[in-house]
Amino acid sequence: MLNTQLNTYPTEDILIDAIGDEHVGTSYDTPLREDAFLLDDATKIEMIEKHFKHIMEIMGLDLSDDSLKGTPKRVAKMYIKEIFSGLDPANKPDIKLFDNKYKYNQMLVEKNITLYSNCEHHFVPIIGKAHVAYISSGKVIGLSKLNRIVQYYAQRPQVQERLNIQIANELKRVLETEDVAVVIDAHHLCVSSRGIKDTQSSTITAEYGGKFLDMETRNEFLKYIG
Numbered sequence: 001m002l003n004t005q006l007n008t009y010p011t012e013d014i015l016i017d018a019i020g021d022e023h024v025g026t027s028y029d030t031p032l033r034e035d036a037f038l039l040d041d042a043t044k045i046e047m048i049e050k051h052f053k054h055i056m057e058i059m060g061l062d063l064s065d066d067s068l069k070g071t072p073k074r075v076a077k078m079y080i081k082e083i084f085s086g087l088d089p090a091n092k093p094d095i096k097l098f099d100n101k102y103k104y105n106q107m108l109v110e111k112n113i114t115l116y117s118n119c120e121h122h123f124v125p126i127i128g129k130a131h132v133a134y135i136s137s138g139k140v141i142g143l144s145k146l147n148r149i150v151q152y153y154a155q156r157p158q159v160q161e162r163l164n165i166q167i168a169n170e171l172k173r174v175l176e177t178e179d180v181a182v183v184i185d186a187h188h189l190c191v192s193s194r195g196i197k198d199t200q201s202s203t204i205t206a207e208y209g210g211k212f213l214d215m216e217t218r219n220e221f222l223k224y225i226g
């Protein structure tokens, strides 16, 4: 029994390191447990607060200090209510479709959408911009809803490739068209503040559907965001 454990742990550690440092994602859907939403937010916050306090204590921090005392609660609330609130489908933006009254049938581009996410391998920030475009199938949505869709999927522990695909898929679904493009250009703090410590590089991912697979349409989009 003990032998098996001794044999499996090092291999697992190597795999964990390889996935984390190479930032490889394993699926398009955010890996969630089946019981992910059995607990309510208040209970989750209470439990995370306890555990985070424990982590700080293990690191030797004195939680009786006024400045540190409130940190476990602050972190717990921030996780559930802010930076990881996009895990909960209940927080998914409700999108209303409008008729495309102006019969505007060119592409609509919203560029430089502020994007804050967190890397699921290190739980440190991913900061960047998302550029999205679609060609109306007869329906349109409010511009701020594009931001909200980006924000919702960004507020999860993420891998940039998956985030890109999740945003594109949701846009296709709500806009009832395949003619969607999403480009993300982002800095990963796990690359700049730790590890290789490269502060200059950014990572670009792109997802094109429908008419955006056509070179000319895609180039027009890239010209707008360039």
Ligand SMILES: [Zn+2]
Residues within 6 Å of the ligand: 020, 023, 119, 120, 121, 122, 123, 188, 190, 191
């Ligand atoms: Zn990372």
